[in-house]
Amino acid sequence: MVYHRKEKNKKSEVFDMPRMTVDPNYCKGCGLCIIACPRKIIRLSENINAKGYNYAECIEQEKCTACKMCYITCPDVAITIEK
Amino acid sequence: MEIIAKRPEALTKEPFHYCPGCMHGVAHRLIAEAIDENGLINQIAGVAPVGCAVFAYKYFNCDMAEAAHGRAPAVATGIKRARPDMHIFTYQGDGDLAAIGTAEIVHSANRGEKISVFFVNNAIYGMTGGQMAPTTLPNMKTTTSPYGRNVDDIGYPIRMCELLATLVAPYYIERVSLLSPADIIRAKKAVNKAIRYNKENRGFTFIEFISTCPTNWGYEPEQARQWAKENMLPFFKLGVYRDKGEGVE
Amino acid sequence: MSKILMKGNEAIAEAAIRSGCRLYFAYPITPQSELIEYMAKMMPKVKGTFIQAESEVAAINMVYGAAGSGKRVMTSSSSPGISLKMEGLSYIAGAELPCVVVNVQRGGPGLGDIQPAQGDYFQATKGGGHGDYRLIVLAPSSVQEFADMASEAFDLADKYRNPVMILADGMLGQMMEPVEFKPAKTDAELQELANQHLSWCICPNEDGAKKHHHEINSLELDPQVLEQHVLGLLKKYAEIQKNEIRYETYNISDENEVLCVAWGTASRVVKSAINEVQKQGKSVGLIRPIRVWPYPYEAIKQVIGKNVKKVYVFELNSGQMVEDVKIAVEGKVPVDFWGKVGGVVFTPAEIKEKLEECF
Numbered sequence: 001m002v003y004h005r006k007e008k009n010k011k012s013e014v015f016d017m018p019r020m021t022v023d024p025n026y027c028k029g030c031g032l033c034i035i036a037c038p039r040k041i042i043r044l045s046e047n048i049n050a051k052g053y054n055y056a057e058c059i060e061q062e063k064c065t066a067c068k069m070c071y072i073t074c075p076d077v078a079i080t081i082e083k
Numbered sequence: 084m085e086i087i088a089k090r091p092e093a094l095t096k097e098p099f100h101y102c103p104g105c106m107h108g109v110a111h112r113l114i115a116e117a118i119d120e121n122g123l124i125n126q127i128a129g130v131a132p133v134g135c136a137v138f139a140y141k142y143f144n145c146d147m148a149e150a151a152h153g154r155a156p157a158v159a160t161g162i163k164r165a166r167p168d169m170h171i172f173t174y175q176g177d178g179d180l181a182a183i184g185t186a187e188i189v190h191s192a193n194r195g196e197k198i199s200v201f202f203v204n205n206a207i208y209g210m211t212g213g214q215m216a217p218t219t220l221p222n223m224k225t226t227t228s229p230y231g232r233n234v235d236d237i238g239y240p241i242r243m244c245e246l247l248a249t250l251v252a253p254y255y256i257e258r259v260s261l262l263s264p265a266d267i268i269r270a271k272k273a274v275n276k277a278i279r280y281n282k283e284n285r286g287f288t289f290i291e292f293i294s295t296c297p298t299n300w301g302y303e304p305e306q307a308r309q310w311a312k313e314n315m316l317p318f319f320k321l322g323v324y325r326d327k328g329e330g331v332e
Numbered sequence: 333m334s335k336i337l338m339k340g341n342e343a344i345a346e347a348a349i350r351s352g353c354r355l356y357f358a359y360p361i362t363p364q365s366e367l368i369e370y371m372a373k374m375m376p377k378v379k380g381t382f383i384q385a386e387s388e389v390a391a392i393n394m395v396y397g398a399a400g401s402g403k404r405v406m407t408s409s410s411s412p413g414i415s416l417k418m419e420g421l422s423y424i425a426g427a428e429l430p431c432v433v434v435n436v437q438r439g440g441p442g443l444g445d446i447q448p449a450q451g452d453y454f455q456a457t458k459g460g461g462h463g464d465y466r467l468i469v470l471a472p473s474s475v476q477e478f479a480d481m482a483s484e485a486f487d488l489a490d491k492y493r494n495p496v497m498i499l500a501d502g503m504l505g506q507m508m509e510p511v512e513f514k515p516a517k518t519d520a521e522l523q524e525l526a527n528q529h530l531s532w533c534i535c536p537n538e539d540g541a542k543k544h545h546h547e548i549n550s551l552e553l554d555p556q557v558l559e560q561h562v563l564g565l566l567k568k569y570a571e572i573q574k575n576e577i578r579y580e581t582y583n584i585s586d587e588n589e590v591l592c593v594a595w596g597t598a599s600r601v602v603k604s605a606i607n608e609v610q611k612q613g614k615s616v617g618l619i620r621p622i623r624v625w626p627y628p629y630e631a632i633k634q635v636i637g638k639n640v641k642k643v644y645v646f647e648l649n650s651g652q653m654v655e656d657v658k659i660a661v662e663g664k665v666p667v668d669f670w671g672k673v674g675g676v677v678f679t680p681a682e683i684k685e686k687l688e689e690c691f
Contacts, residue, residue: 016084030104030304036264053103071088072264075108076099081088095545125537130397140547146534148400148548151423154393157385161397162534164381165355165405169536187393190386 018066018083020058026078027055033070033079039063042070091115093124095144102209104304106261106294107135110203111142113271114172117278118145127170128162130155134176135209153184156191159198170281172199178208181217181241188247192287195252199281199288201274202243205296206315213299217241220314225299240318244291248324254286256325260293260316262308280328293319335510340475340500341366343511344434345374347482348406350516352525353432354380355405357394359387361413362446363502364436368408388413392420392433399429400548402533404486404525408434410502411452412443415460421495422461425565426550430489430529432482433467434498436505439675447675448502450596453652456499457625464562466569468496468576469625471595475509477622483514490528492572499624501648503597503677569626578622579631582606586637587615590690591665593632593657594646595621597677602646605683614691615639624653632660640665642690646683647671 020042022033027049033056034042041060049055056078058064066083090096093115101107118127124145131139133152140147150158155173163171180188180202188200207225208214214227218240222231244258255277259270270292277288293315295307302310323331338346345367348356356371368384375382385391391407398405409417414435424431437452439445454460456469468488472478478500485496517525537543552558583606584591594602599620606616619635621628636643643665645654654669661667670686672678 026098028103032104032304035305066087068088069264072267073109075101075104075106077090077094077108077112079088080086080090082084083087125539125543128534137551140549144545145537146544146546146548148397148534149427149551150396151393151419154389154396154420157390157393158397158400160383160390161355161357161394161399161405162401163397164383164394165398165401165403166534166536169534186386187390190390194383 017062018064018081019061020064020066020070021080021082022056022058023078023080024049024055026076027053028076029053029055030075031056032073032075036069036073038067038069039065091119093118093144095142097141099142100138101135102298104295104297104307105135106292107203109261109267110201110292110294111139113267113274114174114201114278115143116271117275120275121278121282123170123278123282126168127172130159130162130171130173132173132175132179134179136174136176136203137210139174153179153182154187155179156184156187156196156198156200160191160194160196163196163198172201172281174201174203176203176209177205177216177218181243188243189250192247192253192289193250195254195287197281197284197286199277199290202289202291203294204243204291204319205294206240207296207299209296209299213296220318242319244289244324247289252287253289253325254327255280255288257323258291258293258319258321260321262293262295262312285328291319293321335512337508338475338511339366339506339508340478340504341436341506342370343475343479344482344498344500345370347479347513348432348486349374349378349380350513351404351483351486352517352522353404353406353486354378355398355403356380356407357383357385357391357405358407358409359385359391359413361410363438363448363505364408364410364434367434367436367505388416389420392417392424395431396420396424396427396429399424399431400427400534402526402529402535404490406432406434408436410436410438411440411449414452414455418455418461421467422463422465423550424495425461425465425467426463427548428493428565429495429548430493431495432485432489432498433495434500437499437501439673445675446502448597448648448677449673449675450501450598450648450652451650451673452499453624453647453649456497457627465565466494466572466625468492468494468572469499469623470496471499471621471624472504473596473599473620475504475507476511478504479511479513488576492568494568499596501597573626576623577626577628577631579628580620580622581635582618582620583610583615584617584619584635585615587639588617588637589614589639589641590616590687591636591640591643592616592618592646593621593643593653594618595624595653598646598648601678601680602683604680605687608680608684609687614687616687627656629656629660632657633662636661636665643667644686644690645669646678646686648677649673
């Protein structure tokens with residue numbers, strides 16, 4: 001299960017961290033985001049989506065800096081970046 | 084927390100049918116971002132090619148026309164002349180633009196039609212299963228050059244940016260690459276400029292994207308990008324070939 | 333409105349502009365170059381668009397784009413150039429777009445010559461382009477009729493969202509006859525025309541919630557869906573066949589012993605010959621299809637009087653429309669054909685001789 005969270009001006013430190021979210025419906029497991037990520041915090045999930053692809057997911061969200069490299073290289077516009 | 088990067092409004096919700104790692108999706112997204120950032124979504128229409136991007140009319144969230152193979156620049160001419168208040172782009176691959184559509188692209192560029200042409204060059208015919216393209220490199224093996232492209236028999240790849248730059252009318256011509264995030268960031272600037280010039284009706288704008296075809300080249304997505312960097316970029320040099328807005332003639 | 337002496341090629345151009353056509357894309361080819369030249373001069377005067385395209389292929393695709401934008405648009409050419417447009421016409425028909433195409437026929441096949449002929453009948457009425465589609469085909473036989481067909485063609489194209497062809501020939505294109513034009517469309521009428529296709533054409537979106545996503549397209553990879561689309565086209569064509577047949581009868585009476593069927597320029601020669609043999613008391617009637625698609629099969633069948641011993645078809649080709657006549661006649665009466673090919677035009681004397689042989 002992957003869900004988006006859009007909270008403006010929330011002061012809580014727990015929620016106020018950059019994050020990248022992959023929508024499994026779009027991801028084809030091409031792996032380009034994994035290569036692009038400078039923090040190396042993306043990997044292919046053990047789960048598969050409806051098309052049979054192992055989709056990408058972020059494994060250490062707290063290390064994400066919202067650099068957007070993954071978003072920039074993703075050919076399926078599967079990624080959403082929040083900061 | 085706010086969203087700083089997401090699916091542009093100018094793209095529909097339809098998932099792309101392109102192969103994993105094919106950079107068509109990136110090109111689509113850059114164009115859609117430029118449409119959003121220039122506020123053109125209500126005034127823009129595109130023309131889809133025949134090729135892997137034949138379904139582009141399903142992916143761009145604006146009025147779209149499907150053209151016959153190679154004819155997109157002529158179709159775009161008809162639309163722009165009929166509705167000069169709208170802004171028109173075409174999206175074409177190497178078979179569509181540099182083979183069957185060579186006359187149409189040269190003449191729409193020569194007339195200085197106020198359209199934007201986005202040309203995806205991956206040196207092969209993807210949709211039909213990997214045949215040779217006019218942009219296929221020397222000695223490159225494809226299903227219709229199984230022994231490698233023999234330049235003595237059928238010549239060399241065509242460099243469209245250079246060819247169009249011999250014409251007086253075109254306003255902006257740039258070749259960019261989609262082969263790395265840094266390249267894509269530079270490509271985004273070029274696409275934005277093309278769309279901005281289009282919005283201002285300055286003239287004919289042309290962006291050539293050096294891209295990959297992992298499936299038909301027989302490579303994984305990352306290896307395909309490496310192969311393109313090593314083999315395509317030396318022949319298809321990136322850069323600005325014309326920019327009348329910046330005084331580059 | 334008084335009559336002007338005008339060449340056919342120019343008359344059709346003038347009539348098209350008066351019908352509200354403001355977009356014209358074409359390539360020069362003899363014997364219709366006067367048409368494109370007239371448009372080059374006149375379109376800018378009405379703030380229209382004229383482009384001499386790089387080829388007939390480019391021209392028909394510009395037509396596709398402009399038609400897809402909901403505007404009245406025309407192209408013209410002659411036989412070899414019309415062949416180049418066949419791909420585009422199939423796409424235009426498949427995408428259900430309105431447009432007008434004028435073919436000023438010349439001798440063929442191949443490069444042929446520049447003399448008048450009627451050799452493109454099959455191409456116009458039986459296909460030409462690929463797939464299950466039809467063109468509405470109008471066949472003028474005088475400069476006046478040629479000019480009148482402009483507004484007819486645009487109206488039919490808009491009504492049915494289909495390409496319409498005006499199938500003329502080099503004789504009609506080149507000759508000068510008196511013509512009276514219909515009044516030009518008023519600004520209010522032009523505005524109405526501009527708005528008639530907004531429900532499906534490429535046009536700007538309004539600000540606000542309700543945005544449209546119009547697609548001008550003939551591609552459908554799902555065969556079940558494509559089937560439904562083509563069945564829809566066939567329904568449209570059936571409607572056209574019901575409502576849009578036009579033909580002329582000439583000297584038809586119960587005394588007819590021979591019935592002629594002829595179209596376009598050929599029909600004028602046949603009329604002269606019919607007049608001549610009538611003076612000898614030989615009664616020959618003529619039925620002239622004014623539109624060759626949809627074809628007046630029923631009308632031909634009905635008009636075969638009880639004394640008709642033969643149906644004689646005369647064309648400036650090797651025998652093309654005669655096949656439709658045979659379908660109409662259903663073997664009731666023998667059908668004969670005589671024609672000229674290669675851009676040679678027969679004379680009234682030659683037709684008269686053929687008719688006399690029947691008696």
